Amino acid sequence: MRVVIAEDSVLLREGLVRLLADGGIDTVAAVGDGEALVEAVREHDPDLAVVDVRMPPSHTDEGLRAALAARALRPGLPVLVLSQYVEEHYATELIGRGAAAVGYLLKERVADITEFLEAVRRVAAGGTVLDPDVVTQLLSRRRHGQAVDSLTAREREVLGFMAQGRSNTAIAGRLGVTEGAVEKHISGIFGKLGLGPAPDDHRRVLAVLAYLGHT
Template identity: 80%
Template sequence: MRVVIAEDSVLLREGVARLLADGGIETVAAVGDGPGLVAAVEEHEPDLAVVDVRMPPSHTDEGLRAALAVRASRPGFPILVFSQYVEERYALDLIGEGAAAVGYLLKERVADVSDFLDAVRRVAGGETVIDPELVTQLLGRRRRGEPLDALTPREREVLGLMAEGRSNLAIASRLSVTAGAVEKHISGIFLKLGLEPAPEDHRRVLAVLAYLGRA
């Protein structure tokens, strides 16, 4: 796997590159600003970009805006946001424009290198990996009277784990229930959110987007 890193801190850039190398993942470019990210992806055509949120010149949201620019020119290109900040507006834009192959991890909450490498591989493989803290913050913005209010506490718990990118088996293991029970909960979620089967839609992704406030 070939990766581009966008991080304005030289030490963090080198640290992430070293972690990736130890996991057998090649860093083909490491840049310190948004335009550098866009140019590096164009030049090297990597399999994934690891992107910080705050980079020069204003150190606010340049990283996420550059990630959106990359996805606009390369729909579905895998992006893993790796930051110490939750930037809700552009995070929702990034997830909402196509939830597949998107990740958002908070630096201080990654306690194990293997978890980070697993997230890199999962996002590169087309999965969605969202930090539970981001899910919690986005959920806190929801208003009463919306379709999600019809969900049972267990269904909301299952949907929250879906939003973290967990498979049915992983959800079953986390909740100590059977995979069949998880499937029933997910069917109930689809029904209450009005997500009917359709060949052109991915109901699991649509449910997650509803949970995150975009659908």
């Protein structure tokens, strides 16, 4: 796998390069601003871009804008965005442009090397990864009548795992319940959110993310 990293902190940038290398992943470019990211994508045609949201010069949303520009340059480019804080607007905008092959993680998740590398590989393979804290905040603010409020605590938990791209088997293992119980919770979630049945796990995740990201 070939990755481009865009992160203005030299320390974190080099740390990401080292983490990816230890996981057998090749970083073909590591840059410090959005313009350099777009140029690196044009030059190297990577399998994934790992991008910080806030980058020079204003340290607001340059990283996200550059990620969207890179995806416009190379449609379908997998992008994993890293953020210091839960920034709903940016997460929603990224998801709203197409939920396939995108991820949004808080930087603190990088400390869990196994989870971070798993997220990198999942996004590069076309999956979706959304930080659990982002899911919680989106759910707490998103309103569609009283649909979201009607979800039980366990249904919210299951929905969070679905947004991370977890399979029914993985969710069951995390929660210590049967797959049948997970399927029942998922059925309840989609019923309450007014989403039609979709037998494919990936499509169910995309439906949830599209719902959360819709404004």
